[in-house]
Amino acid sequence: MKYLALFVAAIVFAAVIVPLTRAASEKAAQQAEISLSSFGGSGSSFSLKLDSDIVSYERMKKYDQPGGEKLKGGRYDIVYSFKGLKPGETTFIVEERSVLLGNTDYVYSLKVDENLNVCVKQISSYDADKKALETSKLVLSYNGSVMKAAFEDNRATRELLAKMSTGPVKVEFERNGDSLMAGELPWKLAVEDRNITVQPGDILVQKGRAVSINYGTGEGRFTRLGTIADLKGEQISEFPENEKSTVILSIESRE
Secondary structure (H helix, E strand, O other), X not given: OHHXXXXXXXXXXXXXXXXXXXXXXXXXXXXXXXXXXXEOOOOOEEEEEXXXXXXXXXXXXXXXXXXXXXXXXXXXXXXXXXXXXXXXXXXXXXEEEOOOOOOEEEEEEEEEOOOOOEEEEEEEEEEHHHHHHHOEEEEEEEOOEXXXXXXXXXXXXXXXXXXXXXXXXXXXXXXXXXXEEEEEOOOOOOOOOEXXXXXXXXXXXXXXXXXXXXXXXXXXXXXXXXXXXXXOHXXXXXXXXXXXXXXXXXXXXXX
């Protein structure tokens, strides 16, 4: 009887210990989250770019106060929460787009350990528009001929890049003597016209819509969109006089 009692006690003890041990081993892995602030109306919008199978994530909008979604300019946070699926490391980008603050990209590192705990750290941020201008060219195509211009960095070029993100546009140009080709953009840009010295290869816009490809030199109040390197004055002969020529504008990205 004594041994039987000890045997039963051991079974009861095991029945108590095993669930406790299992509960400890099944403790939820640590998740991670990032929070980005905005407000209703013209506040920033956020988009997460993540291409990895080591985590899943959820996106939530949390207002500062109850009923905030009904308030004009109500403040809120966009919260991304990450759950580990398997060990590994990756990076991702959160794109902030704002008509008031401009466009910024935030770069994060993400690590999932063996216990599926997630750690997220911001490692850098950069002006997305500036980078796009630095890594892109304005391409002008006409009758099989292609010219490429390096962008200036100003309000007009940033707006031009955004407007052309949906695809190429056609502009009707007309030759003006041996010095320039003049045309009109399909939309008005936010320009900052000032007195500049015009050089061959300059692509200029004036008063928001009047655009020109310059083959000569001069002076005037313009906003420079970009410059075609090594453009020669005699190359204007590719365009016929006294008639309009259709030039296709497009964006070429080097990344």
